[in-house]
Amino acid sequence: MQKLLNEHEVQRAFDELAKTIMAKLPSDVPLAIIGIRSRGDVLADRLVERLKAKRPKQPLFRGVLDITFYRDDLSKRKGMPLVRSTQIDFDLDDKLVLLVDDVLATGRSTRAALDALADFGRPQAIRLAVLIDRGGRELPIAADFVGAKLSVPDEASIQLCLSEVDKEDAVYLVPRDAK
Amino acid sequence: MTEQAPSFIWTKKHLVGLDELSAEEIVHILDTAESFREVSTRSIKKVPALRGKVVALLFFEDSTRTRMSFELAASRLSADTLLFTAKGSSVAKGETTLDTARNIEAMGVDIFVIRHHESGAPHHLASRINTSVVNAGDGSHEHPTQALLDIFTMRQRLGRIEGLKVAIVGDIAHSRVARSNIIGLRKLGAEVVVVGPPTLVPASISAMGCTVSHSLDEVLGEVDVLNMLRIQFERFSGNVFPSVREYSRFYGLNSERLARCKKNVLVMHPGPMNRGVEITSEVADGLNSCILQQVANGLAVRMAVLFLVSQGAE
Numbered sequence: 001m002q003k004l005l006n007e008h009e010v011q012r013a014f015d016e017l018a019k020t021i022m023a024k025l026p027s028d029v030p031l032a033i034i035g036i037r038s039r040g041d042v043l044a045d046r047l048v049e050r051l052k053a054k055r056p057k058q059p060l061f062r063g064v065l066d067i068t069f070y071r072d073d074l075s076k077r078k079g080m081p082l083v084r085s086t087q088i089d090f091d092l093d094d095k096l097v098l099l100v101d102d103v104l105a106t107g108r109s110t111r112a113a114l115d116a117l118a119d120f121g122r123p124q125a126i127r128l129a130v131l132i133d134r135g136g137r138e139l140p141i142a143a144d145f146v147g148a149k150l151s152v153p154d155e156a157s158i159q160l161c162l163s164e165v166d167k168e169d170a171v172y173l174v175p176r177d178a179k
Numbered sequence: 180m181t182e183q184a185p186s187f188i189w190t191k192k193h194l195v196g197l198d199e200l201s202a203e204e205i206v207h208i209l210d211t212a213e214s215f216r217e218v219s220t221r222s223i224k225k226v227p228a229l230r231g232k233v234v235a236l237l238f239f240e241d242s243t244r245t246r247m248s249f250e251l252a253a254s255r256l257s258a259d260t261l262l263f264t265a266k267g268s269s270v271a272k273g274e275t276t277l278d279t280a281r282n283i284e285a286m287g288v289d290i291f292v293i294r295h296h297e298s299g300a301p302h303h304l305a306s307r308i309n310t311s312v313v314n315a316g317d318g319s320h321e322h323p324t325q326a327l328l329d330i331f332t333m334r335q336r337l338g339r340i341e342g343l344k345v346a347i348v349g350d351i352a353h354s355r356v357a358r359s360n361i362i363g364l365r366k367l368g369a370e371v372v373v374v375g376p377p378t379l380v381p382a383s384i385s386a387m388g389c390t391v392s393h394s395l396d397e398v399l400g401e402v403d404v405l406n407m408l409r410i411q412f413e414r415f416s417g418n419v420f421p422s423v424r425e426y427s428r429f430y431g432l433n434s435e436r437l438a439r440c441k442k443n444v445l446v447m448h449p450g451p452m453n454r455g456v457e458i459t460s461e462v463a464d465g466l467n468s469c470i471l472q473q474v475a476n477g478l479a480v481r482m483a484v485l486f487l488v489s490q491g492a493e
Contacts, residue, residue: 066214069226069256069486079188080490082207083214119223 004150004158005171013131014043017147018050021129024145025098027058029124032095034063036113037084039102041065042162043131047100061095063088070112092121102160104130107141132171134158192491193305193312194484196321197363205363209331212476212483218255219478228486229258232289237280238315239265239295244450244474245315245325249292252481261288276300277307284310290485293317298355311488319353324484325449326359328477330367332469333404335476336445341368346398347389348374348430349408349457352381356449357408361387372398375430376420395430399439406447407432407458423456433459437467445469 005013025031033051035044041064048062068074068083099113110128117126129145136154152158152173159172189207197205218226234253238246246262253260263283270279280291290311293301298318305312316322334340345364351357351373361384364371371389373380385391392398399405410426420426432446446458446468454460463470 069218069228074228074490075231077490078492079190080211080487081188082186082210083486085214085217087217115227119221119225121222 001159001175002173003170004152004173005148007169009148010131010160010162010169010171013147014046017129017131017145018047020145021047021098022051022054025127026096027055029096030059030061030094032061032063032088032090032092032097032123033100034065034088034097034117035100036102036109037064037066038165039160039162040100042164043102043129044100045164047098047129061090063090065099065113065116067109067112067116070116072108072112086116088120092117092123094122094124097123097126099126099128101128101130102162103132103134103158104128104141104143104146105134105136105158107137107139110141111139132158132160189487189490190492192488193301194323194488195301195305195312195314197323197326197359197366198321200323200366202366202368205327205330205366208327208480208483208487209334211487212327212331212479215255215482215486216476216479218482219475225255225257227257229253229256229289229489232256232258232489233261233287234258234290234292234485235261235263235283235288236315237263237283237291237293237295239270239276239293239297239300240316242294242316244477245294248474248477249313249315249324249481249485252478252485253290253292255478255482256485258289258485261286277304280304280308280310284308290489292485311491313484313488316355319355319358321359321362322355323359323363324477324481325356326363327484328473328480329356329360329406329447329449330363331476331480332447332473333445336469336472337403337443340364343369343403344372344401345369345404345406346372346374346392346395346402347406347408348395348432350379350411351375351384351408352379353411354408358387360406361389365389372402374398376426378420395432395436396439399436400441402444403441404445404447405432405440406449408449409451410453410456427456431455431457431459432462434461434465437462437465440467443467447473450474 033044035041064087066084066086127144130143131147133146133149157174159174161170292313292315294315295317298320300317301314347357365388374392448470
């Protein structure tokens with residue numbers, strides 16, 4: 001596997017993401033930071049730490065979303081790994097939701113996440129933050145906040161590793177047949 | 180977008196009995212059910228996982244709670260449901276079970292949930308049709324989803340299965356619930372003692388890896404779970420015990436017996452209860468009882484089973 005970003009570059013992308021969020025996201029509304037499993041939730045944790053330090057007064061809620069039940073490729077899959085719980089134990093109504101994912105590619109995960117969020121309530125607004133935008137969209141979806149843009153061939157896929165769950169912070173290029 | 184390397188992948192297309200599952204597969208169902216339990220707490224208690232799929236409920240034998248539980252589980256997964264009951268149907272006209280299933284399958288069904296008075300009927304279907312088959316109770320063979328929800332509830336309340344000592348009390352000979360429970364609990368490392376009069380507890384049952392006792396009073400103090408089975412009056416042809424009062428005196432769970440149990444003993448009953456026969460109202464409605472929790476968990480467990488078999492390939 002080819003390493004596209006090393007630890008330092010992943011850190012820089014995260015700093016960039018946090019900086020643009022801080023600059024543009026309103027600070028006077030209750031904010032729910034919801035990460036999509038299984039790396040978006042780790043990124044969401046990191047963002048929560050940042051925001052708590054910079055905006056101690058803003059009401060902050062943290063959630064985790066597992067989108068498996070909402071995927072549009074369920075009937076094409078064979079076999080099922082463990083689906084883990086979604087944890088949104090607060091009311092979404094009238095909150096600003098920052099949806100956090102690791103890599104934005106086709107946009108299908110985001111579509112599934114938006115459907116899932118709609119079942120929990122009616123947020124005031126939903127914004128999308130991704131660490132990496134790698135292109136290759138199949139749906140009309142764009143991120144509001146991006147850490148880094150990478151251009152890779154459509155047939156390849158990208159793997160973000162984060163030290164909390166993997167051994168290191170890094171981004172790898174995974175040839176499709178290796179998946 | 181990215182996915183963690185999964186440690187275990189579910190591949191089974193049918194759920195006929197716990198006998199065919201590995202310990203790992205049983206735990207996978209329980210863990211998946213844990214995720215579905217959360218769905219029932221949402222304001223919109225529904226996920227689109229089985230959208231566009233059809234679940235046919237074939238009930239050749241009466242059932243209320245299991246049928247409703249499966250029906251609600253299917254609709255919470257956004258599947259459409261079809262209900263077939265033997266009464267007033269083509270079964271009365273002499274159609275075989277396999278023909279009935281094949282006809283319904285031809286309408287475009289994805290999952291069959293089958294309850295049948297004959298042991299082995301779900302297995303028979305699963306080996307002859309392409310649709311997924313889920314056993315909702317067959318004769319005196321197995322009732323896997325009941326055992327799964329019992330085990331799920333034990334794990335939820337007591338935090339583990341391995342090392343637990345579970346007593347199953349009552350009509351073991353006729354009970355598919357008992358059989359599935361014994362199989363599942365043994366696979367997950369629990370100790371099982373079956374309790375009841377010799378007429379209802381055949382000695383041969385010990386071949387399943389459980390111990391046999393004919394005295395409830397003797398086991399009370401040492402068990403973590405008391406699963407009180409229903410006395411199934413409708414299944415008895417001869418005299419298997421002298422009288423209901425006599426049965427109740429020796430094998431019924433009342434407050435006095437509960438007081439001799441471990442303080443946190445878990446009292447279970449698969450329903451429907453004969454209050455005052457195998458269990459008194461005070462115990463059934465008391466603090467140690469988790470009978471209604473079993474019913475609530477049944478929904479999550481059945482959602483997990485329907486979801487998983489729909490993803491199975493084997």
